[in-house]
Amino acid sequence: MDFTKMHGCGNDYVYIDCFKQDVEAPELLARTLSDRHKGVGGDGVILICPSETADAKMRMFNADGSEGRMCGNGVRCVAEYLFRHGYASGTAADVETLSGVKHIVRREPGLLTVDMGAPELAPEKIPVTGFAKPVVNELVEVNGGAVRMTCVSMGNPHCVVYVPDTAGLNLPVLGGAMEHSKWFPEGVNTEFIQILDETHLKMRVWERGSGETMACGTGACAAVVASVLNGHCKKDTDVDVLLLGGTLTIRYTGDTVLMTGNAVEVFTGTVEV
Template sequence: MLRQFHKMHGLGNDFVILDAREEPLAITEALARQIADRREGIGCDQLILLEPSATADLRMRIFNADGSEVQSCGNATRCVVKLTGAATIETAGGLLSGAAHGSEVEVTLVEPRFEWDAIPLAYPLPTDPMPMGWENLDRPYIVNVGNPHAVFFVDDLDDTDVEGIGPGIETDPVFPERINVNVAQVEGNALRLQTFERGAGLTRACGTGACATAVAAIRARLVTSPVTVHMAGGSLSIAWAPGEPVRMRGSATHVFKGTIDLQ
């Protein structure tokens, strides 16, 4: 079965996008893993499946490189807006909206949640910050921006082995649905960030991670909105005020399109 796909990336966070709005397509964990494999498949951090929606221009489903399905992805949202022109996108993490602005795309995510059972945590704990630690990282700010994030602030990001410590935090039993791990350093009214994504590992950029980190930093009065978040793949501008959804603005790049035999 031959299907067309698009390869896109947001600041190096890369995606394979399959459009199933007119012709349905079933994605299994095994198939998602095969497509995402960088040696034997196309290769990507996440596989994106576009489907019809009764409440928005389209529905976006997100599969991590390990085959697990997750609720939201900010970088993928910008790519889908650029690819399709969709103004509203239904996701498992909520209704998102977006629009192109020249070479950049701005998307509006959901209003952040901070309650322990909205993350979710395994049992009631403060989330602002959470009184726990792992190795040299402790007291993370916990926030759900459509998917769950733990945000650690450090004095020296270069002195933190995010890739080494990330898996243990991601899979800690206190996070029953696993967690995305963000480690950030404040630089003036900007943030430098590394994110270990659940199901994908260390990525060059994470849109929802940038949003969650900016929200945590604004709440902690470390920065003011809007804030620039610098990652290995590039930078995003994040704007947020309490009681409002998060707005994220940055680039989205179409790399190529092709055809894959899903058999």
Template sequence: MRFAFDKMHGLGNDFVVIDARGRDVPITAARARAIADRQTGIGCDQLILLESADGADLRMRIFNADGGEVEQCGNALRCVAQLTGARRIDTAGGLVKAGADEAGITIDMGAPRFGWEDIPLAYALDTASLPVGWDGLEQGAAVNVGNPHIVFFVPRLEAIDIERLGPTIEHDPLFPERVNVNIAEVTGPASLTLRVWERGAGLTRACGTGACATAVAAIRRGLVQWPVTVSLPGGDLRVDWAPGESIRMTGPAAHVFSGEAELEAFG
């Protein structure tokens, strides 16, 4: 069978979006990996499958490049909101609201969660400052923003080898569902520079949920004030959050091209 798709990106974090509303487009882990492959497939960080939903405009399913299905993706939410006009999007991480204005696409990500069992961790620890470390990365903050994140603040971002440490931390037994790894440098009273090792996808040019988790962790520690500008290799996101409230993330989304392919070509 042939399927139509749209290639999109949010600050360089790129997606293949398949609208499966009204038709069955069966996606397995192996098929998602094949579509995401940049040499033999279409190529993307994540495959996004859109389905019909009750109580929302649509349901968004997210498959990382390794084929694993995950709960949430902030950059993909902005892309889907722009592509479809959806304003209520159901995800495995919860119902998300979207809006658009001259500043870009704004996503209401809901309230962050900080309980050790919400991350989840393998055992009870203080998620505001984890008493564990990896090669000098210490006092990480754990935050769930629809998916699990650990955030480290360092004096010089370029001094950290995230490509070496990222997979080690992602797969540490402390994180039974693995974890997204964020390393940030505070660059001003309301600004951060961030790099993210994304669970199941590796080093990415941008991570919307990572920007949200990092901004929340920085605000909790009193390192920055809100709204926070989070600078990633692909560009900037604005994150607004006050304790007890929902996170609001604003940034761009871009449509690259539309195409068609044979599903059987991917297994």
């Protein structure tokens, strides 16, 4: 099986071109190829498939084999792949996902902007249980302590928590506790945010099914939406989110969320499965 290794801000996946080859048991394939010691290595596997409604369809599988609805860094890389390999022309491409069709503009090779759509704040749509109204700066108990969380869906569930300093966090404990807490029946991605100023946020993320990753595009979008809701950032303003793997620029207009970031091809190869 031929594959391409790509990353967006260090959020790396193994990409498989399903225009040219079929994939059986993608859940098992993701667990096998994502292993950083015995496989190719990555945060998961993304299939680039034919679509009846867009230039291509993205199917994204986490490192544990679970299928995700959306990946912001992944969809940029899918679009970059489409441009590089002649599946899309010009400067715009549409990619079908489980969270709808995403429109991507290629500003230059390797730099793309994705219209991520409107954030979802209704608790039942995220989903987050135990709340009748949008969860903004709500105090909850987790792992024996208290945190304030803001919940947003960007096609997948996110919980944003503000901290004084992201460097000293015990992310496996805190992130794992949030992922498996009673409030999130489908698990959750948790963004731990340090506010630098109103246009710069520092972020570490715990992704459900993968653990800590170098970056999370939908998580960066959720962080900026939450920061606007909490009064830390301004609406319709570019905000740089500093992640372990690089920087994403996010703009929440009030109607939609625009995400700009890189998409890098690392290497190609062939693996026996």
